[in-house]
Amino acid sequence: MTPRKFWVGVTDDSWFKFLSSRRELSEVNFWLPMGFRTFKVLQPGEPFLFKLHSPNNYIVGGGYFQSATRFPVDIAWEYFEEKNGARSAEEMRAQIERYRRSRGVVTGPHETYEIGCLLLLAPFFFDRRDWIPVPPSWSPNLVTGKSFSTDEPEGRNLWEAVQQRRVGSEIRELPPALYEDRDVYGEPTLVYPRLGQGTFRALIADAYSRRCAATGEKALPVLEAAHIKPISRGGIHRIDNGILLRSDLHRLFDLGYLGVGQNLALHVSSRLRSEFGNGEIYYPLEGHRLSVPNRSDLRPNLELLEWHADTIFRP
Numbered sequence: 659m660t661p662r663k664f665w666v667g668v669t670d671d672s673w674f675k676f677l678s679s680r681r682e683l684s685e686v687n688f689w690l691p692m693g694f695r696t697f698k699v700l701q702p703g704e705p706f707l708f709k710l711h712s713p714n715n716y717i718v719g720g721g722y723f724q725s726a727t728r729f730p731v732d733i734a735w736e737y738f739e740e741k742n743g744a745r746s747a748e749e750m751r752a753q754i755e756r757y758r759r760s761r762g763v764v765t766g767p768h769e770t771y772e773i774g775c776l777l778l779l780a781p782f783f784f785d786r787r788d789w790i791p792v793p794p795s796w797s798p799n800l801v802t803g804k805s806f807s808t809d810e811p812e813g814r815n816l817w818e819a820v821q822q823r824r825v826g827s828e829i830r831e832l833p834p835a836l837y838e839d840r841d842v843y844g845e846p847t848l849v850y851p852r853l854g855q856g857t858f859r860a861l862i863a864d865a866y867s868r869r870c871a872a873t874g875e876k877a878l879p880v881l882e883a884a885h886i887k888p889i890s891r892g893g894i895h896r897i898d899n900g901i902l903l904r905s906d907l908h909r910l911f912d913l914g915y916l917g918v919g920q921n922l923a924l925h926v927s928s929r930l931r932s933e934f935g936n937g938e939i940y941y942p943l944e945g946h947r948l949s950v951p952n953r954s955d956l957r958p959n960l961e962l963l964e965w966h967a968d969t970i971f972r973p
Contacts (some may be wrong), residue, residue: 664705667803671710672753673743678783685854686781687738690774691757697726699805706778712798716789721778724857727864728772733878738856777857788823858895859883865956866902871948875904884908886962898959917971918963922948927972
C-alpha cells in the first residue's frame with residue numbers, strides 16, 4: 659500500500675448529524691470557531707477523517723483536504739450555505755458561538771468575526787453500525803485532532819478499517835490522478851482538482867488576495883468569483899476558469915458587456931452606450947490590465963478567455 663498521511667479532526671456533533679443526512683455532497687466547510695494561525699498538516703488530496711466529541715470516541719466519516727483559509731462568518735455562510743453543517747446562518751452562528759463563548763469571547767447575532775475554514779472535497783459519512791473506535795493512542799485531552807500515517811501500524815490499521823467500510827458502498831476514493839502533476843506521455847501537465855462551488859469561490863478569493871482583478875476593490879461582500887466559461891456552457895469549477903470581480907463587473911462580464919483579451923486587458927463593449935445610453939463609469943476601464951495571481955497555474959486560462967471573447971463578449 660502506498661504510504662498515506664491523514665488527519666483525524668474532532669468534529670462538532672451537530673455538524674456531523676446534519677451533513678450525514680445529506681449524502682450527495684461534493685464539498686463541506688469544516689469550520690474552526692477561533693480560526694488558526696496556520697494549518698500545514700495536510701496537502702491537497704490527503705484524507706481528513708471526522709471524530710465525534712467524547713464520550714462518542716468514534717471516527718464517523720471523512721473527506722479530502724483542499725485548502726485552509728479564514729473568512730468572516732457571514733461570507734463563509736454565503737459561500738457554502740448548508741454545507742457549513744447548518745440549516746441557516748443563524749443556526750451556524752449558534753453552533754460556532756457555543757465554542758467561542760467557552761473561550762471568553764462575547765459575540766452577538768449581528769457581529770462579524772472570522773472563523774477558520776478547512777475546505778474538504780468528496781465528503782463521506784458512515785452509518786452508526788460502521789463507526790470506528792479511535793486508536794488506543796488517542797488522548798482524551800485532544801480537542802482539535804491528530805495526524806496518522808500508514809507507515810505506522812496504528813495508522814495503517816485505522817486506514818484499512820476506513821477502506822473496509824467503503825467497500826460495496828457508493829463512497830469512492832478520489833482518483834490519485836486528480837492531484838498528480840504528470841501525464842503518461844509528453845511533458846508533465848497540471849491536473850486540477852474538481853472543486854465544488856463554495857470551494858471555487860473561496861479559492862478564487864484567496865488567489866486574488868481578496869481584491870477585484872479590475873479595480874482593486876477590497877470590500878469582500880461585493881467581490882464575486884466569475885466563471886470565464888459558465889457552468890451552463892460546459893465550464894467547470896476550476897481556478898483558471900475564474901476571475902475575482904466586483905459584483906457589477908461580474909454581471910457585465912457574464913452578459914458579455916465586459917471582456918478580457920489575451921494580454922489580460924479589459925474591453926468594455928460599446929453596446930453599453932448604444933443599448934442603455936449609459937455605462938460611462940465603465941469606459942475608463944478599457945485597456946486596463948487585470949491584476950492576476952503571481953502563480954501561473956492560478957491565472958486565467960488564455961484558451962478560456964478566447965472562448966469568452968468569441969462566444970460571450972458583445973463587440
